[in-house]
Amino acid sequence: MLTVGDQFPSFSLKAVPAGQDGLKGDFQTISNKDDSGKWKLFFFWPMDFTFVCPTEIAAFSDLAKEFADRNTAVYGLSIDSEFVHLNWRLHNEQLKNLQIPMLADNKRELSSALGILHYEAGVNLRATFIVDPKGVIRHVSVNDLTVGRNPDEFIRIIDALQDGGLCPCNWHKGEATL
Template sequence: MLTVGDQFPSFSLTTVPAGPDGLNGEFITINNQSDKGKWKLFFFWPMDFTFICPTEIAAFSDMETEFSERNTAVYGVSIDSEYVHLNWRLHNETLKNLKIPMLADNKRELSAALGILHYEAGVDLRATYIVDPEGIIRHVSANDLSVGRNPEEFLRILDALQNGGLCPCSWHKGDKTL
């Protein structure tokens, strides 16, 4: 598994765009040059049409404005194709108004390069990467397939990384650093 300090791999993935455009079937390509100069948060989920995944996707989408205010693009990724992503968005009320794109890694190229494929299930772990504007991984975590993430914690970690100081346990934006 790639880790902190590693270069995030080059990629080019077909995407269901954010917002209403994502529901019209016109796909776009996002690659490692997209959103150049921004921080990036990538969160991976095992597969579409499951139970925990839409709760996480919606929660990250709901916080898109907070991430954007921190010059950070948020990308959701799974091994499903753009057609499966589109169908899921069309048939799941929770996902219809997403503010973040859904990237299709159906060839598993990015997931394999990152080393986040579950050995037995062959799907993505619930991995999350925070990548700085130079493409360097600054945070990585992975949850068991049965445990969802808290996007607020990733916002806190992003704030700490962007702060540049030594941030103690449970530090939040505005708190003193060491």
């Protein structure tokens, strides 16, 4: 698995756009070259039409403005196609008003390059990568398939990385660093 200090791989994937445009079926292509100069958070879920995944996706979407205020673009990805993502958004109330795009890694190219495919299930682990504006991975975390993430913690981590100081346990933006 790629880790802190590694360059995030190049990619170009179809996506269901954020907002109401995402419900129209007008897909877009998103690549590593998009959102140049921004921090990026990539969160992967195992597959669509599951139970834990929509709770995470909606929670990341709910914090889209908080991430944007930190010059951070958020991308959600699974191994499903853009057509499956669209169908899920159309049929799941939690996903209808997403403020983040859903990227389709159905060929498993990015997931394979990152090394986050579950060895038995063949789906993504619940992996999260924070990437700096130069494309360098600055944070990686991986949860078991059954355990959802806390998006607020990633806000805290981005704040700490952007602060640049020595940030103690439970540090929050505006507090003293070591």
